[in-house]
Structures are given as structure tokens and as C-alpha cells.
Amino acid sequence: MNTEQEQTVETARSPFSEAFEMFRQNHLAVAGLILLVLIILAGLFGPYLYVADPFDMVWAPFSPPGEEGYLLGTDYLGRDLLAMLIHGARVSILIGLSAAFLTVFIGITVGALAGFYRGITEEILMRITEFFQVLPTLLFSMVIVALFGASLPMITLAIGLVSWPSVARITRAEFLRIRELEYVTAARACGVSNAKLIFKVILPNALPPIIVQAALMVGSAILFEAGLSFLGLTDPNVVSWGQIIGSNREYILDASFTVTVPGLAIFITVLAISLVGDGLNDALNPKLRQR
Amino acid sequence: MNYLLPVIQRIFYAVMLLVAVLILNFSMLHLAPGDIADTIAQASGGASPEMMAQIRQDYGLDQPFLVQLGQYIGKVLTFDLGYSFFYNQPVTTLIFEKLPATLLLVITAQLLALLLGVFLGVFSARNPKGIVSYLVTFIALFGYAAPVFWTGILLLIAFSLKIQLFPVAGMIDVTVEGGWFVRALDIARHMVLPVLTLSSIFLALYSRLCRASMMEVLGSDYIRTAKAKGLSERQITYKHALKNSLSPVVTLAGLQFSAVVSGAVLVETVFSWPGLGTLALQSIIARDTPTILGILFFSALVVIVGNLITDLVLRLIDPRVGKSS
Numbered sequence: 310m311n312t313e314q315e316q317t318v319e320t321a322r323s324p325f326s327e328a329f330e331m332f333r334q335n336h337l338a339v340a341g342l343i344l345l346v347l348i349i350l351a352g353l354f355g356p357y358l359y360v361a362d363p364f365d366m367v368w369a370p371f372s373p374p375g376e377e378g379y380l381l382g383t384d385y386l387g388r389d390l391l392a393m394l395i396h397g398a399r400v401s402i403l404i405g406l407s408a409a410f411l412t413v414f415i416g417i418t419v420g421a422l423a424g425f426y427r428g429i430t431e432e433i434l435m436r437i438t439e440f441f442q443v444l445p446t447l448l449f450s451m452v453i454v455a456l457f458g459a460s461l462p463m464i465t466l467a468i469g470l471v472s473w474p475s476v477a478r479i480t481r482a483e484f485l486r487i488r489e490l491e492y493v494t495a496a497r498a499c500g501v502s503n504a505k506l507i508f509k510v511i512l513p514n515a516l517p518p519i520i521v522q523a524a525l526m527v528g529s530a531i532l533f534e535a536g537l538s539f540l541g542l543t544d545p546n547v548v549s550w551g552q553i554i555g556s557n558r559e560y561i562l563d564a565s566f567t568v569t570v571p572g573l574a575i576f577i578t579v580l581a582i583s584l585v586g587d588g589l590n591d592a593l594n595p596k597l598r599q600r
Numbered sequence: 601m602n603y604l605l606p607v608i609q610r611i612f613y614a615v616m617l618l619v620a621v622l623i624l625n626f627s628m629l630h631l632a633p634g635d636i637a638d639t640i641a642q643a644s645g646g647a648s649p650e651m652m653a654q655i656r657q658d659y660g661l662d663q664p665f666l667v668q669l670g671q672y673i674g675k676v677l678t679f680d681l682g683y684s685f686f687y688n689q690p691v692t693t694l695i696f697e698k699l700p701a702t703l704l705l706v707i708t709a710q711l712l713a714l715l716l717g718v719f720l721g722v723f724s725a726r727n728p729k730g731i732v733s734y735l736v737t738f739i740a741l742f743g744y745a746a747p748v749f750w751t752g753i754l755l756l757i758a759f760s761l762k763i764q765l766f767p768v769a770g771m772i773d774v775t776v777e778g779g780w781f782v783r784a785l786d787i788a789r790h791m792v793l794p795v796l797t798l799s800s801i802f803l804a805l806y807s808r809l810c811r812a813s814m815m816e817v818l819g820s821d822y823i824r825t826a827k828a829k830g831l832s833e834r835q836i837t838y839k840h841a842l843k844n845s846l847s848p849v850v851t852l853a854g855l856q857f858s859a860v861v862s863g864a865v866l867v868e869t870v871f872s873w874p875g876l877g878t879l880a881l882q883s884i885i886a887r888d889t890p891t892i893l894g895i896l897f898f899s900a901l902v903v904i905v906g907n908l909i910t911d912l913v914l915r916l917i918d919p920r921v922g923k924s925s
Contacts, residue, residue, distance in 0.1 A: 551749075555749075
């Protein structure tokens with residue numbers, strides 16, 4: 310027992326390996342990560358393993374799962390639901406990742422500038438942040454997509470535009486805290502430039518809560534895209550999970566699986582992401598680590 | 601005076617936010633491809649370039665951007681949000697027709713989520729290892745990960761189609777006759793599923809936050825003092841601890857107004873609830889820009905007023921809020 314403890318103390322040197330160790334011991338988080346990897350693999354390689362055109366009408370509409378070799382049955386137009394789900398995974402993950410990236414990029418830029426420079430810069434930037442928080446997120450992105458066209462880049466932009474305020478707030482709070490710490494003062498006294506202070510000194514130390522938020526943002530973006538495409542505001546040339554639900558929902562009396570199954574796919578994906586997010590939160594939070 | 605000044609500041613600030621929303625609205629209208637002249641031309645089946653120019657002149661579209669913006673803001677101040685050529689009605693009339701249904705849904709769902717969330721939070725904070733605590737964790741995970749429209753459809757399948765307990769869609773059953781009480785009961789029956797669906801997202805947030813904040817308060821010194829004084833568990837929980845653990849929950853609830861309005865769009869669509877969300881979707885499909893922007897403005901108004909009320913409530917329940925800022 311004693312030697313084992315000594316060993317962990319020996320091996321756990323860098324903060325990253327320590328965080329990794331924390332994460333690994335969190336069974337739910339690991340389960341979430343495995344699920345997530347599986348979903349991503351399905352999205353990446355699924356279309357090559359299960360070769361089927363998701364737009365092709367292959368069999369009678371609403372045939373239940375398993376019939377005629379169609380594992381998940383067919384939708385209201387007689388399209389193969391499994392093929393649609395696999396292709397939908399691509400869209401969900403692509404939009405989830407790119408919208409989260411955009412969100413984090415805008416959020417970090419605004420939050421870092423506000424937290425670092427304080428004064429009038431902070432005032433203006435935080436007012437803008439507040440302004441974007443007042444706009445009803447879904448409605449605003451619906452308007453953007455409706456006015457400027459429903460292409461995947463526009464949907465990504467719309468999601469990014471409405472979601473960044475939370476990241477900006479967290480980043481600013483971290484910057485406000487860290488900029489007063491002694492090592493930052495020391496770096497400043499050494500004549501380190503502002504840009505270096507922001508990116509090399511403060512930002513790396515502000516990252517843990519931002520990483521957690523970014524992980525959750527991927528989940529929110531996927532939900533967001535699902536909501537938009539459920540309402541029919543999506544690129545008509547691609548299949549997405551929300552859109553399958555939206556177009557089949559009038560027929561739930563005939564075949565409820567065409568709605569429940571794609572919904573389950575969204576649910577499981579976002580659940581996996583949030584479990585990973587929780588695990589990251591525990592692993593990256595030094596207060597919890599000391600326990 | 602000490603109480604009023606920050607309140608006036610908040611109200612002034614809210615008005616500024618509204619003006620900002622108007623500017624954004626107008627800029628988007630300006631930037632979007634196609635204008636009113638195109639809409640009218642399309643509706644009347646084509647128009648010559650001279651007629652188009654005439655229409656643009658009539659609607660002031662040939663004026664510079666800033667002049668048009670000024671005119672737009674001036675119009676909105678007199679409650680004129682433009683005219684919907686799709687519905688053949690002023691946008692304001694359209695919105696006021698649908699607003700009550702959305703407010704009813706949104707406010708009921710928020711209140712239900714708050715009350716139930718606080719109740720679950722307090723209960724699970726007192727028994728952190730109890731079954732309610734696990735329920736809260738489960739609700740929190742489900743509420744975050746389940747798309748709200750899917751939750752709605754699941755409830756619809758379960759309680760309207762399989763067990764025919766509640767109506768499938770709409771807000772009022774036209775075949776129901778009787779006094780106001782019968783009709784109110786009818787609306788209440790229609791409300792159950794949409795309200796449950798909409799509150800599911802927020803119930804998750806509130807119950808988890810309330811549990812965390814309650815547990816923190818229950819561990820503080822003055823609670824131990826209260827225990828030492830010999831106060832009953834019930835008195836400590838509800839009179840001392842609850843009061844102090846509420847303010848983060850109320851703060852969060854205030855921040856959720858924008859999300860509530862967004863959620864309402866999806867929930868209204870699922871249940872064909874005749875509110876602003878349904879109207880928004882219909883006008884987006886019909887490319888009825890004045891109506892879309894009018895709804896965006898009104899929803900922002902609802903969020904801003906909601907935030908303002910939260911702020912005032914917070915000042916009432918937590919005296920520290922007013923002083924620190």
C-alpha cells in the first residue's frame with residue numbers, strides 16, 4: 310500500500326498526467342469518452358462501411374426496424390433510417406466542433422481583452438457581451454439563417470454568434486483573477502510585452518475552466534443544430550438528425566421509431582460529451598484534486 | 601433614494617439595450633437580400649422597374665441608411681413595427697394576438713421549474729445520499745442532453761397517443777362550451793405537456809444549483825449556531841438556509857429568460873401552441889421579414905424585462921446585491 314502510494318507520487322509529475330490520471334479514474338467520464346469516440350468513428354468511416362445513399366427511397370415507408378434487412382427501418386419516404394443516421398452523425402459532429410471552435414475563439418478574444426486591459430475596453434466589450442446575451446439565442450440564429458441562407462457555414466456562424474458570451478465571461482473572470490497574481494507582475498516587471506503576457510503567461514493558466522466550457526459548448530452546438538434542423542432551417546442537401554425528427558414528426562402515429570431513434574442518437578451523443586465535460590472538470594479543477 | 605437610484609440606472613440601461621436591438625434589427629433588414637419592394641412585387645405577380653422605384657420612394661427606401669434607421673426607431677417608439685404583407689395585418693397586431701399564449705407558457709414553465717427545482721434541491725441537500733439526490737443528478741444529465749423537442753414528442757407519444765390523457769395539439773378546444781371556469785380548465789389541460797417539456801431543461805439547472813448552494817449554506821457557521829440554539833431542523837432549513845441559498849438560483853433563472861424564449865419556439869412547434877414561436881417559424885418559412893424582425897424585437901423585450909424583474913427581485917431577497925454594485 311505504502312509503496313504503491315509512493316509510486317503514484319513518483320510518476321505523477323506533470324499536471325497533465327495528473328489530470329489524465331484523475332480522468333481515467335472517473336468511470337462515467339471514460340464511458341462517455343468511449344461512446345464519443347465510437348460515434349465519431351461511425352460518422353467518419355460509417356458511410357464507407359455501410360454504403361447506402363441516405364436520400365435513396367429503398368423500401369416501403371414506415372417499415373419497422375429489421376424488415377427487409379433495414380436495421381432501423383425506413384422513414385416516411387421509405388429511406389433507409391440507418392444510412393440517414395450515419396450521415397447525420399457527420400453533420401452533427403462537424404457543426405458541433407466547428408461552432409464550438411468559433412464560440413471559443415470569439416469568447417476567448419473578447420474575454421481576454423476585457424479582462425486584461427480593464428477600463429473602457431472592458432466596459433465596451435462587456436456591454437456587447439450583455440447585448441448578445443439578451444438576444445433570444447435560437448430565434449436570433451433562426452433569423453440569421455432565414456435571411457442569409459441555410460448553408461452549413463451560415464448555421465455554424467449563427468450558432469457561434471449566439472453562444473460565445475458564456476465563454477467570454479469565464480475567460481474574463483479568469484483573466485481578472487490571474488492578472489493580479491505575483492508571477493504575472495513579475496513577468497510584467499521583466500518587460501514582457503502585452504501580447505506575450507496575454508497568450509504566453511495568462512492564457513495557459515486560464516485554460517482549464519475554458520476547456521471544460523468548450524467541451525460543453527460542443528454539446529450545446531449539436532443540440533442547437535438539431536433544433537434548427539428540426540424546424541426545417543437546414544441545408545436541404547445534407548441529412549441531419551434534427552431534420553429527420555422534424556420531417557417525420559407528423560407521422561408518429563404510424564411509426565414512432567422514425568422520431569425516437571434519431572432523438573436517441575442526439576441524446577446519447579450530447580450525454581457522452583457532458584460526461585466527458587464533467588470528468589474534465591473534476592480532473593482540471595485543482596481544488597477537487599487535493600481531496 | 602439609495603434603493604431607487606440603481607433601479608433607475610437599470611431601467612435606463614435596459615432602454616439602451618432595446619435601442620441596440622433595434623439597430624441590429626434594422627441593419628439585418630438592410631443587409632438581407634431583397635427588400636419590401638421585392639416582396640410587394642412578388643405578391644402582386646411582378647412589377648416594372650418604374651413601379652419598383654415608385655414603391656421604394658413611397659416606403660422611403662431611397663433615403664440614406666441613417667435616415668431610414670431614425671425613421672424605423674421613431675416608428676417603433678409609436679408601436680409601429682411595420683406591416684406584414686403575408687398576413688395582411690400590422691405586425692404589432694399580429695404579435696399582441698400571439699404574445700399572451702407565449703407568456704402564459706413561458707411564465708408557467710419558469711415558475712414550475714423554479715418551485716420544483718428548489719424543492720428537489722433542498723430535499724436532496726438534506727439527504728445527499730438519498731434517492732432524491734440521485735434523481736436530481738439524473739434529471740440534470742437528462743435535461744442537458746435531451747433535445748427539448750424530442751422530450752416533447754416523447755411526452756406526446758406517451759400521454760396523448762398511447763394513454764390518451766392530454767390533447768395532442770393547440771391551446772383551446774373549440775368544441776368545449778361553458779363558463780370561464782370550464783374554458784380555463786380546457787386551456788390548463790392543453791398546457792400540461794408543453795409546460796412540462798419546457799420546464800424540463802430548466803428544472804435540471806435549478807435543482808442542481810439549488811442543491812449545491814444549499815449544501816454550501818448548510819455547512820456554514822451560522823447554521824451550526826442555529827443548531828446549537830436548539831432550533832428545529834425544519835426551521836433551520838426553511839427559515840435560515842433557504843433564504844440564503846436562493847439568490848444564486850434566482851440569478852441563474854434571470855439569465856435563462858433568453859433560453860426560455862428560445863425553448864418556447866421549439867416547444868410551441870411540437871405542440872402547435874398558438875404563440876410567438878409558431879408565428880416566428882411561419883413567417884420565416886413565408887419570408888415575411890417585418891414580422892420576423894418584429895418578433896425578434898419583442899422577444900428581446902421579454903428577455904430584457906425579465907432580467908430587470910429578476911434584478912429587482914434579487915435586490916429584495918438579498919440586500920447585499922444593491923450595495924456591492
